[in-house]
Amino acid sequence: MSYQSLVLVKQVPDTANISGDVMKPDGTVNRGKLPAIFNPEDKVALELALQLRERFGGSVKVVTMGPPKASELLRECLYLGADEAFLVSDRKFAGADTLATSYVLAETINSIGPFDVIFAGRQAIDGDTAQVGPQTAEKLGIPQVTYTQEIIDAKKDTLTIKRKIDGGYEIIKAKTPLLITVIKDAAVPRPFKAKRVMAYKNAKTLMELEAMAEENSLLWSDQLKDEYVAKKLFIETLTIDDLNVEVERCGLHGSPTKVHKVESVVLGSSDHVQIEPTKEGLGILVDKLMEDHIFG
Numbered sequence: 220m221s222y223q224s225l226v227l228v229k230q231v232p233d234t235a236n237i238s239g240d241v242m243k244p245d246g247t248v249n250r251g252k253l254p255a256i257f258n259p260e261d262k263v264a265l266e267l268a269l270q271l272r273e274r275f276g277g278s279v280k281v282v283t284m285g286p287p288k289a290s291e292l293l294r295e296c297l298y299l300g301a302d303e304a305f306l307v308s309d310r311k312f313a314g315a316d317t318l319a320t321s322y323v324l325a326e327t328i329n330s331i332g333p334f335d336v337i338f339a340g341r342q343a344i345d346g347d348t349a350q351v352g353p354q355t356a357e358k359l360g361i362p363q364v365t366y367t368q369e370i371i372d373a374k375k376d377t378l379t380i381k382r383k384i385d386g387g388y389e390i391i392k393a394k395t396p397l398l399i400t401v402i403k404d405a406a407v408p409r410p411f412k413a414k415r416v417m418a419y420k421n422a423k424t425l426m427e428l429e430a431m432a433e434e435n436s437l438l439w440s441d442q443l444k445d446e447y448v449a450k451k452l453f454i455e456t457l458t459i460d461d462l463n464v465e466v467e468r469c470g471l472h473g474s475p476t477k478v479h480k481v482e483s484v485v486l487g488s489s490d491h492v493q494i495e496p497t498k499e500g501l502g503i504l505v506d507k508l509m510e511d512h513i514f515g
């Protein structure tokens with residue numbers, strides 16, 4: 220049996236490489252200046268989906284809900300080996316918390332599916348909630364396996380999965396369709412293949428084709444779209460009008476959780492104590508840590 224897979228991917232601010240001018244004078248982070256990157260665990264999830272296709276056949280599609288510039292992330296997915304990419308983008312989806320995000324993703328899956336296996340990263344490095352995968356599975360009414368470390372085997376509609384747990388792992392058998400969330404050490408993402416980069420670097424969304432047509436009066440976006448669809452270089456964009464969703468459950472309106480403020484914790488230099496690398500120094504350190512109830 221071959222497997223039709225979908226990978227949920229997210230573009231996130233590169234919060235791991237904060238330096239130079241993204242730091243504001245008050246020591247906080249200017250998130251808008253952070254470069255946007257491929258959420259690390261989503262890249263591993265895509266790698267696991269590509270490996271499942273190589274082992275058992277089938278297809279790998281990817282979807283992201285985000286602003287128009289998230290098309291960059293989808294091109295990266297095509298470079299890595301995805302067969303098709305979808306951008307879910309609409310102003311009415313902006314400001315979504317995990318509830319609203321998973322609602323729109325679940326409806327997107329209902330509209331572009333069905334799929335046997337839906338892959339998600341365990342967590343996004345910006346919101347850090349690890350909620351979207353499980354919430355999406357709930358809304359689809361399908362089983363979920365979180366903290367996936369390995370897909371050991373796949374027979375007909377049953378996957379055997381190794382799942383990380385505290386102090387070890389467990390082996391689970393789960394029936395498709397199912398959603399799995401993937402941890403970072405489940406696989407090493409493959410590098411881009413130059414041939415695929417050359418093939419897909421011109422893949423475009425409708426908005427990008429319209430921008431091309433605006434710059435060149437000889438081009439018509441409709442004609443361009445037909446051309447790109449024929450060349451399998453068209454990245455389909457799904458707006459609120461393309462999905463069976465209630466607007467009041469989308470975006471900021473549909474989000475009971477509002478991110479009030481994002482603040483970086485900045486440790487003041489007065490907080491540090493110089494410890495000599497000696498036996499006595501170590502004694503002082505242990506006493507200090509016990510005094511501060513950090514251990515003991």
Ligand SMILES: Cc1cc2nc3c(=O)[nH]c(=O)nc-3n(C[C@H](O)[C@H](O)[C@H](O)COP(=O)(O)OP(=O)(O)OC[C@H]3O[C@@H](n4cnc5c(N)ncnc54)[C@H](O)[C@@H]3O)c2cc1C
Pocket residue numbers: 227228229258260261282283284285315316317318320324338339340341342343344345346347348349350351352476478481
């Ligand atoms: C600092 C900060 C704190 C936040 N705190 C909360 C909070 O406490 N509660 C809350 O509800 N929202 C919160 N949000 C908003 C939340 O980030 C967004 O709702 C976001 O779209 C999804 O949540 P997440 O980033 O935690 O993703 P996670 O739930 O950690 O993502 C898990 C996986 O779901 C998939 N996924 C997530 N988002 C998308 C997407 N847009 N498109 C495709 N796949 C996706 C990816 O595979 C990802 O690896 C916060 C945002 C920020 C920046």
